Amino acid sequence: MSEKKIIIAIDGHSSCGKSTMAKSLAKQLGYIYIDTGAMYRVVTLVALRNGWINNKVPDTQKVINGLKDIHITFKWDEKLGQNTTFLNGENVETEIRQLEVSQNVSPISTIAEVRHEMVRQQRENGKNKGVVMDGRDIGTVVFPDAELKIFMTASPEIRAQRRFLELSEKGDKVNFEEILANVEGRDKIDSTRAVGPLKQADDALVLDNSNLSREEQLEWTISKVKEITEEK
Numbered sequence: 001m002s003e004k005k006i007i008i009a010i011d012g013h014s015s016c017g018k019s020t021m022a023k024s025l026a027k028q029l030g031y032i033y034i035d036t037g038a039m040y041r042v043v044t045l046v047a048l049r050n051g052w053i054n055n056k057v058p059d060t061q062k063v064i065n066g067l068k069d070i071h072i073t074f075k076w077d078e079k080l081g082q083n084t085t086f087l088n089g090e091n092v093e094t095e096i097r098q099l100e101v102s103q104n105v106s107p108i109s110t111i112a113e114v115r116h117e118m119v120r121q122q123r124e125n126g127k128n129k130g131v132v133m134d135g136r137d138i139g140t141v142v143f144p145d146a147e148l149k150i151f152m153t154a155s156p157e158i159r160a161q162r163r164f165l166e167l168s169e170k171g172d173k174v175n176f177e178e179i180l181a182n183v184e185g186r187d188k189i190d191s192t193r194a195v196g197p198l199k200q201a202d203d204a205l206v207l208d209n210s211n212l213s214r215e216e217q218l219e220w221t222i223s224k225v226k227e228i229t230e231e232k
């Protein structure tokens, strides 16, 4: 068996378990995992902290000017078994998952300059291959030549239910209808924005996990990786 390292691009709708799958996959393969949604969330957090967003409308110029002071890094936390996101060395993992960030991230992610800078950093992270990256435009824009592209999806209700449980378990007071509205709203903005819209790459494999367990979807994906990396 050869040890060919590849780029695995995982795109799809919000809250359909992309990061859960990407993390398990990276762990099993010994690859780096990059959560690109977390990167857009960090930019949003900075904008919220600085008052650059009013009534969900960002002051585009202020966000663009602020980009040069945003340094995003990830560290694998062995104890928690999760990736931790840092903003200029500060652990912001919990803060970027809060509903306020989720509710403001879409307009931030439509700013072309924000996307260009994030894409630049993402390419830098993947230049040595051996990386699993999840997001919306990984297989279409960031790495159009990725060896394996997966497009994940599940019904909006199932996705909202999953996010509801995730936030409730963390102790957040959340409302299912509000989360469902957020999931559907983000689908719409993600799919219709001008730059880097959520779109299935022509050569992506579709994975609808509405009725699949985590183990089943991981097994399916690993079999696809093996088809590419193992010499026959």
Ligand code: DC
Pocket (backbone or CB within 6 Å): 014, 015, 036, 037, 038, 040, 041, 105, 106, 109, 134, 135, 136, 137, 138, 186, 190
């Ligand atoms: O995957 P997530 O829900 O954490 O992503 C947060 C937001 O960031 C989501 O609303 C869409 C945006 N995003 C994007 O525009 N491009 C990416 N590659 C990843 C996420």
